[in-house]
Amino acid sequence: MDVAGEAGPDHGPAAAGPHRADRADPGIRGSPRGGGHIRRAPGADSPVGRACQAERAIRTHTCREPGACGVTSVSAALEAILFSSNRPLKVRELQQATDSDRNSVEGALEQLRESLEGRGVMLMRHHDEIHLATRPEYAPAVRRALRPEVSGRLSQAAYETLAIVAYQQPVSRARIEEVRGVNCESVLGNLELRDLITEVGRGSGPGQPKLYGTTMRFLQVTGIESLDHLPTPSDGAELLERGGADGNARREIR
Numbered sequence: 001m002d003v004a005g006e007a008g009p010d011h012g013p014a015a016a017g018p019h020r021a022d023r024a025d026p027g028i029r030g031s032p033r034g035g036g037h038i039r040r041a042p043g044a045d046s047p048v049g050r051a052c053q054a055e056r057a058i059r060t061h062t063c064r065e066p067g068a069c070g071v072t073s074v075s076a077a078l079e080a081i082l083f084s085s086n087r088p089l090k091v092r093e094l095q096q097a098t099d100s101d102r103n104s105v106e107g108a109l110e111q112l113r114e115s116l117e118g119r120g121v122m123l124m125r126h127h128d129e130i131h132l133a134t135r136p137e138y139a140p141a142v143r144r145a146l147r148p149e150v151s152g153r154l155s156q157a158a159y160e161t162l163a164i165v166a167y168q169q170p171v172s173r174a175r176i177e178e179v180r181g182v183n184c185e186s187v188l189g190n191l192e193l194r195d196l197i198t199e200v201g202r203g204s205g206p207g208q209p210k211l212y213g214t215t216m217r218f219l220q221v222t223g224i225e226s227l228d229h230l231p232t233p234s235d236g237a238e239l240l241e242r243g244g245a246d247g248n249a250r251r252e253i254r
Contacts (some may be wrong), residue, residue, distance in 0.1 A: 072108075072111070074098050074100050074104055074105065074107075074108035075108040075109075075111045075112045075115070077097070077098050077108075078094055078098065078105070078108050078109060078112055078130075079112055079132070081094065081097055081098075082123075082130060082131065082132035083132055085131075085132075087131075088124075088126065088129035088130060088131040088216045089129065089130055089131070090128050090129055090130075091105055091106070091109075091128050091130065092128070094109075094130065109123065109125075109130065113225075119135075120134060120135055120138050121133060121134055121135065122134075122135050122225060123225070124216065124219050124220065124225055124226065125225065125226045126214070126215065126216045126218075126219055126226065126227065127227075129216055131216050131219075131220075133219075133220055135223070136222075136223030137223075139223075154190075154194075155187075157180075157182075157184075157187050158187050158190060158191060160180060161176060161180065161184055161187045161188065161191060162191060162196060162197065162214075162218070163233075164176050164179050164180070165191075165197050165212050165213065165214055166214050166218065166227075166230060167230065167233055169200065169211075169212060169213040169214060170200045170201050170211035170212065170213050171211060171212055171213075172203050172205075172209040172210065172211055172212070173185070173188060173209060173210065173212070174209060176188070176212070188212065194217070195215055195217040196214065196215060196217055196218045196221065197212045197213065197214055197215060197218070198212070198213060198214075198215050199211065199212065199213075200212065200213035201213075214227070
């Protein structure tokens, strides 16, 4: 009788009547046929199904956050890229890396810059080059932790020349020597060797003289975010004399 009851509609009248209802209890879920116990979509309990549900939940939650599916994702990607790079990167390189247009990258960089306010690192910009660097006020702690090897310091002549380049760039050697009143060839060579200044173009005068400008390294040494933040000339002289904003006279420059 039990066998006939389980057979159901395959065995005609034998499946009819109250006996079938009596058998339709939770115990039937152990049946190899699985009669009537599946109430969710097929595969929902499989590892793949659970993973898909989790992915949908995460995506839905993330995109509810303001800007999480827009500029913020680009900003986070830029932070990771700049953190991993050991050199300044151009905006064009960041566009290619994130597959974004220039406006998106510029907006994301501004958002990243604002998010770094009050933190130990800051976004530095020199023309079209972007770099993530530690803030100068934490330089002593960084140096103690990393223990960089001792290096030479700039001379007074080098600081004076660097100040002229910073405030008058692009500037020729002739103009620098006119201001200082002495030959600056060796000093300029030393500053170039230390990657504090570089050739940024050629003048239109006789011989097309080399024009000098500051580098990203200059920003790192002085502790300013960009050339737009250069202090007034009087304050700038003091800043260069100190070699940055960490309060140490003549900061060591590697």
